[in-house]
Structures are given as structure tokens and as C-alpha cells.
Amino acid sequence: MNTIKQIFPYLNPFLYCVPILYGIVKLFDYLIGVDSVLQIGWNKVRGTLGDNKAYYNIGLLFFYQIAFYYLQTLIFYVVTRYKRRNVIENLKLQAKDSEIETPENTRKVMLNVLRNQLVGMLIVIVAYLLNNDFSRARRDPELPNFFEVMLHLICCMFVHEFGFYYSHRLLHTKRFWRFHKQHHEFKTPTFLISQYSSAVEYVFSGFIPITLGIGIFRLHIATALLWLSIVPVILTFGHFGYHLPYLHTPQMHDNHHLRSNVNFSVYCIADLLHGTWQHSKNVQEYEKSNEWIPYSGLNYNKQG
Numbered sequence: 001m002n003t004i005k006q007i008f009p010y011l012n013p014f015l016y017c018v019p020i021l022y023g024i025v026k027l028f029d030y031l032i033g034v035d036s037v038l039q040i041g042w043n044k045v046r047g048t049l050g051d052n053k054a055y056y057n058i059g060l061l062f063f064y065q066i067a068f069y070y071l072q073t074l075i076f077y078v079v080t081r082y083k084r085r086n087v088i089e090n091l092k093l094q095a096k097d098s099e100i101e102t103p104e105n106t107r108k109v110m111l112n113v114l115r116n117q118l119v120g121m122l123i124v125i126v127a128y129l130l131n132n133d134f135s136r137a138r139r140d141p142e143l144p145n146f147f148e149v150m151l152h153l154i155c156c157m158f159v160h161e162f163g164f165y166y167s168h169r170l171l172h173t174k175r176f177w178r179f180h181k182q183h184h185e186f187k188t189p190t191f192l193i194s195q196y197s198s199a200v201e202y203v204f205s206g207f208i209p210i211t212l213g214i215g216i217f218r219l220h221i222a223t224a225l226l227w228l229s230i231v232p233v234i235l236t237f238g239h240f241g242y243h244l245p246y247l248h249t250p251q252m253h254d255n256h257h258l259r260s261n262v263n264f265s266v267y268c269i270a271d272l273l274h275g276t277w278q279h280s281k282n283v284q285e286y287e288k289s290n291e292w293i294p295y296s297g298l299n300y301n302k303q304g
Contacts, residue, residue: 018153022146039143042222046141053132056221061135062124065228066117072233076191076240106192113195116202123207136215137224144220152223153230156213157267160231163209165270171201172260189239189257234266
């Protein structure tokens with residue numbers, strides 16, 4: 001029971017946010033007297049895009065997630081600017097401001113993120129030229145029901161969790177550390193660095209684990225868009241540095257940036273199975289210590 005209480009703040013928020021949003025939408029349907037406002041919207045999308053696979057596989061799936069990334073980045077930026085007025089300062093986890101918070105570092109990070117996204121776009125275009133239905137996302141006229149959506153989201157979560165965990169641990173070995181050290185350049189993370197990495201890490205530890213489940217489980221494209229909305233928010237929250245009420249806490253990943261040999265996963269599951277999960281006791285205590293290890297072997301040696 002104690003472990004469950006410790007883990008609960010790190011749980012994927014879609015496990016409760018999606019059902020809440022679904023309930024709100026159904027209430028809205030009832031109030032305006034329609035069967036499904038989402039189905040009406042999907043019918044309009046299909047009517048506009050027709051059956052052109054490029055519109056769905058490149059336009060919707062890829063460019064939607066890029067647009068959503070910059071929208072949520074803007075929201076996070078606005079929220080963090082209010083810390084100057086002590087609105088969320090008491091929710092800050094780290095003892096000091098992130099090293100990124102200078103114009104030079106911000107510019108460097110954003111140019112790196114843009115480069116990685118261009119690499120992702122190149123991969124998507126090549127995949128489309130080889131197979132114009134490469135994503136395998138379904139475009140059925142009827143939207144999936146709530147239970148199918150939740151099942152597919154949970155399936156994608158497990159693919160992402162274990163795909164990210166094993167690739168992430170591999171990047172922490174001596175042989176592959178050179179591809180990951182860029183992401184650990186900033187010991188005190190902030191929301192901007194969720195996609196700050198080498199191109200190799202972006203593809204093999206980010207792009208592939210996130211998108212693989214879409215094709216494996218043949219998600220409806222609407223479910224895929226929901227998944228591609230959830231993941232950027234979770235990853236950005238993981239580097240946010242503030243624990244907003246009722247939302248995913250960044251403490252787990254903060255400890256990873258501080259210690260580098262714990263908390264490799266996104267959703268705690270793989271860390272619990274492999275004994276690499278560490279409850280975030282007091283992040284400030286770790287900042288005062290000098291025990292920051294640049295890489296750790298696959299044979300985990302528990303510390304702290």
C-alpha cells in the first residue's frame with residue numbers, strides 16, 4: 001500500500017483525464033441534443049480530406065503532433081512566466097532555476113528540437129514513399145467506442161514504456177552514452193528540453209517507441225491523434241520542474257537528471273520490474289550532493 005501511494009503521482013494522467021473528458025463530451029452531446037459531436041467533427045474531416053492517404057498519414061499524424069507540441073510549449077511558457085509573480089513558485093521542485101533559462105541556451109535548445117523534428121519529417125516522407133499506408137492507422141467512418149479507445153491507449157502506453165526504457169538504459173551505457181549526453185547537458189531540466197537530444201536518440205528512443213503502437217494495434221486515426229496529444233504533454237511534464245495540483249509530477253524524471261542511474265522509464269512500470277525505480281524523497285537533498293554519475297551499466301547498482 002505504501003508503494004502504491006508513492007507511485008500514484010507518477011501514473012499516466014490519461015488513465016483518469018481521458019474518462020473525465022469523455023464524460024464532459026457526452027454531457028455536451030446531451031445538452032445540445034446530438035448523438036456525438038465528435039462523430040460529426042470526424043465526418044467533416046473525412047468529407048474534407050477524402051481518401052488521400054498523404055493527408056492522413058503525413059498531414060494529420062505528423063504535422064498535427066508538431067503543431068500540438070508548439071501549442072503546449074507555448075502554454076507551458078506562459079505558465080512558467082507567472083512564476084515571477086510567485087503564482088506557482090511554491091510548486092517548484094528544484095532548488096534553483098534551470099541552466100537553460102538564458103536566451104543563448106533557449107535558442108540552442110529550440111534549434112536542436114527543430115532539427116530533430118525535420119529528421120522525423122524526413123523519416124515519415126520516406127516511409128510514405130515506400131508504403132503510402134505506412135502508419136496502418138484505420139480511417140473507419142465510425143469513431144471507435146470509449147472502451148476500444150482506452151484499450152488502445154493502454155496498449156500504446158506499454159509499447160512506449162518498454163521501448164523507451166530499454167533504449168534509454170542502452171543509451172546510459174559507455175558505448176552509447178555519446179548519443180545521450182546532450183539530453184543530460186542540463187542537470188536541472190525544464191519543459192523545453194523534452195525533445196532536446198541527438199538525432200539518434202530522437203529516432204530510436206523517442207520517435208519509434210511513441211509511434212510503434214499505432215501500427216501494431218491498428219489504432220483508429222482519431223485514437224492515434226489522441227495518443228499523440230497525450231505523449232508530448234506527459235514528456236513535457238516530466239521535465240517541467242513544477243508539480244501542478246492533480247497532474248503528473250516531474251519528480252521522478254528530475255531524480256533521473258540528478259542521479260542518472262535511476263528512473264529510466266516514463267510510467268514507472270519498467271523501473272519497478274527491473275528495480276531501478278526510486279521514490280523522490282527530496283529533490284533538493286540530491287542537488288546538494290555530488291553523486292551525479294555520467295552513465296550507469298545495465299547491471300543496476302542501487303544508490304541512495
